[in-house]
Amino acid sequence: MRWWWLIGLALVAGCGSGGSDDLKVSAASSLKPPFTQLGGARFSFAGSDQLAAQIRSGAKPDVFAAANAKLPDELYADGLVEQPVAFAGNRLVLAVAPKSRIAGLADLVTPGVAIAMGSSSVPIGSYTEKVLSGLPAAQRAAIMRNVRSREPDVAGVIGKLTEGAVDAGFVYVTDVRAAGGRAEAIELPAALEPDVTYEAAVVKGSGHPARARAFIEGLLSGRAAAALRRAGFLPAP
Amino acid sequence: MLSAELRHPLRGFALDVSLRVAPGECLAVAGPSGAGKTTALRAIAGLLRAEHAAVRCGAAVWDGPGVRIAPEQRRCGFVFQDYALFGHMTAWENVAYGIRPTRPRAARRAAATALLDRFGAGDLAAARPRDLSGGERQRVALARALARRPAALLLDEPLSALDAATRADARRALRTLLAESGAPALLVTHDFAEAALLADRIAILEHGHVLQEGDAATLAAEPRSAFVASFTGATTLRGSATRRADGLTAVALDGGGSILATDEETGRVAVVVHPWDVTLEPPGAVAGSAQNRIDATVVTITPAGNRLRIGLQAGQPLAAEITPAGAQRLGLAPGMTVLATWKATATRLVPEEYARARHG
């Protein structure tokens, strides 16, 4: 009978210890390329809206890093996180396959072109909607008619493009960079470019608030900041 | 006429038989388990591909050089040991399964019910197999086998799934089947009594070979080998035979005792005595004309129909059949010593090596 107890103990010990010392960071999908180069933390990547909803449902990561300011600000207003800090910027681009015949937004209205974009609640999706709302109504309608998938995060959008499922997708310029040669970025007219601000906040109830704050400071000036630069993120506006 | 020549390797030996059954005739292939009987039956039905098979039924060649007809194209009615009725169909649907599906449903139902009637199962037409007793299921299976108007009937241990009480009725149903169909019938059983009651001729199969073929009485009375003898229910005693000057043969039995026989044999023999030829008398009784007298101990007393089968031990086992009245007169009880007597003329001698030579 003795070995039953041993197994039980081992399980309990395993559950308890599993890296509870590591910092838990919930981060937007677009932050995956720079963040996975960092150590000392366990990262969870998903659409920022999904992560915010988890925090609302009681999940307690140590840090929440979102691709917009709206979601952290809402959580702050509801007392779920400490004051958010802006730590990076980004640019929206139109991603296409290499050697694509699409050269700009005008080419997106042609019937038969397949486009992917984010869903309304994920930052990349709402940014894209803002871009499109700056276009004439007819052009916007024609482009929306060509949208074939509203992905839950930006990884899904760039994925559909690199798989050849769509001809174009609205992503961040950092995603195109991370895709290597499998995607090319077409700049959007400056007038349409939205303000893309990344904010991070310490989650209230975190087990390591001091280390969480240190991590966020590192995003502004430290190894993490350097990694963000290398990946193509802009400094915080 | 159904004729089958089959050769097929089995475990440890090979099946090698040649069988012939005339229309209206029933041939029983009887033998112990594992002798190859069911293999032969399945090969004839086409359910098994024998290594070599030449099977003809009437004018049709079912298996031959370059020819092998699929089982569904052989018109044979097969009755399985456990009947293999389709559980998801009613009795009449089971029977109608073999009737051509092109006929309208009502006609098929009527034909199926009529067939069931011939076996006294007409009122079971709408019942499902799981609600039927063993005997009822057997009737449905028999009716089903006839549905295709088969050119040959193949029956696999048709009575073994039934208890003793139902068997009598079932035998009658089987005889109806055989009479109604008029097709050659091949029946497989491990029970000689069953074969004797159902078949016209019996072929005894052992280790894949037919040892002897004939009607039941001949096989029981004139077994050609010790195996046939014991299979047909006779007692076999082992001993060594020597010819005597007066023309009789003396056999020194293993285990003690000596008997006389009129058969001419020498060397190692099996002594075959039928239980009904053995008389029991109190020990030390005055000698009658029966030459063979052995002291034996009563071991078992078993009722067999309207007789009693007495199991005896006399250095070797021996069996006698007497009436209950006779047993009562003797005050027969297990453990008693009696004198078992029988005539020298009722003693068959079969050379022991004959039984062994055929199959190592």
Place this chain on the structure above:
Amino acid sequence: MMARPFAVACGAALAVAVAFLALPVVAVFADAPPRDLVSALGDDAALDALRLSFECSALALVAVVVIGTPAAWLLATRRFPGRAALVTLVELPLVMPPAVAGIGLLAALGPDGILGGITGRHLVLQTAGVVVALAFVSAPFYLRLAQAGFAAVDPALLEASRTLGAGEARTFARVAVPSARAALAAGAALAWGRALGEFGATLMFAGSFRGVTQTAPLAIYERFSTDLTAALALSAVLIAVSAGLLLAVKLATRDAVG
């Protein structure tokens, strides 16, 4: 003497299992007031998602049953070289993470995939692609149970059918399938349930677009971050339907035992 503590331990294990499995189900229904659930279902997008889920899963199920039944029959009744490997192969999607299934489908049938020239744009981001993804992940459930069901049919029944004049096709249709119907129905129910709940492979292969490819699970995922009540409502409907499915199968095959 040893039985008592053992029986108690088994009972405790059962209680834990039941609680673990039932709690999320109960919580879905308990977490939001019924009025909100019903009104959230009035949402057109939710109705679209449900309709799409049922249509696609039903189509996938039909394809799986039509192709899978004869295939399972062959696997169950024949011995041929490589059979074991083949069985393992068709069961592979069972242990494959749905995302991997999605990638596999893309690699095979996506525009850049092996058969991309033929299937190309006809599947990816299309409703047909959803059906393909659902069929892929749910087929092994059906195949497994169908194969086991056919293998369990008494061989004497099949032989009896042959001796009664039925060729293999008729034997299959009139004896094997009815005899195995309990297993076939259970397999179909399981496959349908799996198809209804499929998320990862659908998202990767067919995308998510309302009315075209956004099935109920994808809609739930999308609503989770903005409108939890709507997510709960859709979840409740899916649970109710799945339970109804299971119940229907149990009732229908009630008399198939024996």
